[in-house]
Amino acid sequence: MKICAEAEVDLLDQSLLLLPEKAIYWQQEKALIAADVHLGKSGHFRKAGIAIPQNIAQEDLAVLSDLILQYHPEKLIFLGDLFHSELNTDWDWFAMWREQFPHLKIILVKGNHDIINDEYYHKLNIETPIEYQIGPFLMLHHPLTPAQLLQAEGYVMCGHIHPGVRLHGKGRQALTLPCFTFSEKQAILPSFGRFTGKVAIRHHQDDHVYGVLGDRVIKV
Template identity: 70%
Template sequence: MNTGTAVDFTLLGQDLLLLPQKAIYWKQEKALIAADVHLGKVGHFRKAGIAIPRDMEQNDLAVLSDLIYQHQPEKIIFLGDFFHSDMNTDWDWFILWRSQFPKLEIILIRGNHDIIADRHYLKLNIQLHHELLVGPFLMLHHPQTDADLQQAAGYVFCGHIHPGVRLVGKGRQQITLPCFAFAAKQVVLPSFGKFTGKVAIRSNKTDRIFAVLQDKVLAID
């Protein structure tokens, strides 16, 4: 398995590993953090008659499995939009995947796409929250405004907007890559799911931006 090149990043005394699989491993908490998996999106579109390869969904679960075997986390924190829409046949794949890691603590911060009834998650021993403070970090789904960040109980971890950074080459060619966007009081994670888009975001000069290439994470100066 090619695990790629990750980047160590220290934040508020906590050791984070920014992974090319578009997730973060938080060493002190032994936790994987991922945003916007959008599991079930393939099934959602296939149900609407749009031809999309079914194995795209299974690939995202396989990547999660690889990260679990590699880093041996005690918990996974999903920052919302874990399942894309209503329950469909892709939920059965998730049930099978969950059965392989019965002792793993799974925490879901509910996002706007997470509309499946609580009982289905609770049956799989998945904790549900709208927000959760873990150490110095506040786990949310939506990015917060500057005013809200002034009142936040901790440094915010969030997703939702599928952030990307636009790079321009010498020949004026452009590419937008998914990125981790660290601002003064919050970080926006890239979308974990492969079947998702990305939006180039505006950043301040003081922000730390890390682009995600196919097999490595790259700090953008």
């Protein structure tokens, strides 16, 4: 396996940097792409009386800020589930964060958890399409089935399932890592948010899989 801080993937004549922060920087479009941030999830649980640390959303936003300052993207594309549920106190942190980057174009491809009225996003100058076609890519939230991929106009990038890859060591040792998965016509991104899980998925033999191990990206 090859280990590096970030992994570069050349796909359809486009250069994609897979970042250990579980996002992609698309160099030609100067676009930062992330899936399943799930802001507000900790606030949702706190509202239900479950003790969850209050700073999780702030830490995820801080990571986004660091990536923006490092790569200077012109666009930020969220592949769904940006905000986990209804409005709560985490929204205020998100609104204040947005004010720091007023010239950054932000597109939220809406996911199943994005139930907040579009009006709130539009007030923050955030677009909210169901799908977003850009260059050779079709940005979605849900992965498409093989039959749907045959009809798709563009190579699909999506999230939703929080993919993981299970690695086995000597004996019975095993570790499940968040991963980027590239198949022939579709890429599935890992969940960006800290307060999210990961599910080891079945990969096909010809898939290209990149696991995230701390501050490194591992091609497996």
